[in-house]
Amino acid sequence: MVIVVYRYLLKRNMPTRPLSLEAIVAHKKRLIAQKQVVTPLASLRALASMQERPRDVCSAIRGSHVALLAQVQNLAPEEETVDIPYDAVALARRLVALGAQALLVLTDDNQPTGGIEHLTLATHAVDVPVIRQDYIIDEYQVIETRAAGADGLLLRASLVNAATMRRLISATQRNRMTEIVEVRNEDELLTALPYEPRIIAINNHDPETGVVDLTATRRLRPLIPAHILTLSRGGLYTPQDVAAVFRDVDGIIVGPDVLLTRPAAAGIRDLLHITTKPHPIDSDPPAN
Numbered sequence: 001m002v003i004v005v006y007r008y009l010l011k012r013n014m015p016t017r018p019l020s021l022e023a024i025v026a027h028k029k030r031l032i033a034q035k036q037v038v039t040p041l042a043s044l045r046a047l048a049s050m051q052e053r054p055r056d057v058c059s060a061i062r063g064s065h066v067a068l069l070a071q072v073q074n075l076a077p078e079e080e081t082v083d084i085p086y087d088a089v090a091l092a093r094r095l096v097a098l099g100a101q102a103l104l105v106l107t108d109d110n111q112p113t114g115g116i117e118h119l120t121l122a123t124h125a126v127d128v129p130v131i132r133q134d135y136i137i138d139e140y141q142v143i144e145t146r147a148a149g150a151d152g153l154l155l156r157a158s159l160v161n162a163a164t165m166r167r168l169i170s171a172t173q174r175n176r177m178t179e180i181v182e183v184r185n186e187d188e189l190l191t192a193l194p195y196e197p198r199i200i201a202i203n204n205h206d207p208e209t210g211v212v213d214l215t216a217t218r219r220l221r222p223l224i225p226a227h228i229l230t231l232s233r234g235g236l237y238t239p240q241d242v243a244a245v246f247r248d249v250d251g252i253i254v255g256p257d258v259l260l261t262r263p264a265a266a267g268i269r270d271l272l273h274i275t276t277k278p279h280p281i282d283s284d285p286p287a288n
Contacts, residue, residue, distance in 0.1 A: 019110065021158060021159060021208070024110070024135050025135070025137055025159065027110065028135050028138070029137070029138075032137075032138050032140050032141065035144075036140060041139075041140055044140070044143045044144055044147050045143055045147075047147040048143050048146040048147040051146060051147065051149050052149070053176065054129075054146070054151040054152070054175075054176050054178070055128070055129040055130075055151040056129070057102055057129040057131065057151055057152045057180075057198075057199065058178060058198055058199065058229060060101050060102050060128060060129050061101070061102070061199070061229050061231075062229070062250070063101075064101055064251070064272070064274070065272055065273040066246045066249065066250065066251055066252065066271075066273075067101045067102065067231075067251030067252070067272075068100055068101055068251065068254070068268070068269070068272055068274055069100060069101065069103065069131075069231065069251055069252065069253045069254070070095040070100035070102075070103055070104070070253070070254055070258075070259055071103070071104045071105075071106065071133065071253065071255050071256055072088055072091050072092050072095065072103050072104065072105040072106065072122055072256065073105075073106035073133075073255070073256060074086045074106075075091075075256060075260075088105065088118035088121055088122050089121050089122060089125040091256060092105070092121075092122040092125050092130075093125055093126060094260070095256060095259055096126045096127075096128055097276065098259045098260070098265055098269075098276060099265070099269050099272075099274040099275075099276045100128065100259065101128055101274075102128050102129040102131060102251075103122060103126065103128060103129070103131065104131045104132075104154060104253060105118055105119045105122045105131070105132060105133060105150075106118070106133050106134070107119050107133065107134045108133075108134050108135060116144060116148050119145070119148045119150050120148045120149050123148065123149040123150055123151070124149065129151040129152060129178070130149075130150050130151055130152075131151060131152040131153060131180060132145045132148070132150045132152070132153040132154065133153075133154045134153070134154070135159055136154070136155055136156070136159075136168060137159060137160055137164065137168075139167060139168065141153075142171040142175060142177075143171070143175065145175075145177065146175040146177060150177065151177060151178060152177045152178035152179060153172060153177060153179060153180070154179075154180045154182055154201070155168055155169065155172075155179055155181045155182065155197075156181075157181055157184075157188035157189070157191055157192050158182075158183075158184060158188060162191050162194075165181070165191065165192060165195060166195045169181070169195045169196075169197055170195075173198075178198050178199065179197050179198060180197070180199040180200070180201050181197040181199070181200050181201070182201045182202075182203050182233070183200060183201070183202060184202075184203045184206055184216070185216070186219075186220065186223065189202075189220055189223055189224070193223075193224070193225075196228070197228065198228065198229065199229040199230070199231060200224055200228055200229070200230055200231070201230075201231040201232070201233050201253060202216055202217045202221065202230065202232050202233070202249075203216070203233055204216045204217060204235040204245070205233075205235050212234060212235035213235075214235055214236075214241060214244045214245055217232040217244075217245040217248055217249060218248055221248045221249065229250045229251070230249045230250050230251075231249055231250065231251045231252060231253055232245040232246070232248070232249045232252050232253070233252065233253035233254075234253075236252055236253070236254050236258065237254075237264065238264055238267070239264060239267030239268050239270070239271055242254075242267075242268050242271055242272075243271060246271055246272065252272075254268070
């Protein structure tokens with residue numbers, strides 16, 4: 001099994017070593033403080049209030065046998081950190097054409113092609129729910145997400161304490177968006193459950209160790225009440241990986257490379273009972 005270890009690459013010639021969660025939080029706090037000088041929270045709220053009503057992420061998931069959610073992020077080699085051509089709009093449209101029923105757009109500024117602008121562009125480019133994937137630690141980022149036009153956001157239980165998680169879930173729901181709370185183990189799950197998140201994503205991949213354990217989904221799923229939608233993510237690269245988890249969940253999250261790989265994508269769509277219209281890129285060439 002291929003194991004992908006996420007790398008958090010800082011821009012502008014900063015070190016490219018993986019960052020600890022503590023370093024990520026410290027960086028985000030500095031960035032939020034800088035943003036608030038340029039765009040105070042009151043101004044951001046005003047911009048958020050001007051956006052169209054968010055699309056319903058839960059309905060998109062419930063409307064499927066097992067929903068397919070795809071990540072919109074740069075596919076360039078990791079060692080390249082600057083000047084990487086990246087078209088978030090083209091990728092978002094392609095993933096929807098390949099069967100994605102919702103998208104998670106990476107906006108982490110630590111990545112060379114991350115940025116909140118990609119969230120806005122993708123939101124206006126497709127007709128499925130668009131969710132922000134970042135390291136969310138403050139209500140400012142929640143309002144920023146709504147101001148960008150997004151329909152939901154990903155919260156990580158590993159990143160914040162229980163009190164902050166409660167505030168972030170509350171802020172997300174007040175802004176009519178949908179929160180997906182990511183958990184990696186029972187402790188994180190039990191921290192999140194009292195605050196009634198609408199969706200929980202079980203991460204089979206620990207980015208700090210690089211270990212993938214697909215049994216995490218099966219272990220944690222029975223602990224989640226039936227009224228909370230459950231997703232599985234991490235380590236889902238092949239139809240065999242998806243087959244190990246899809247019967248236990250309401251949806252799965254995969255990287256863009258999975259859907260752009262024809263055999264894997266076709267096998268996963270078959271498992272999830274997803275049909276798509278033929279696309280020239282995916283069609284076999286005509287026989288001579």
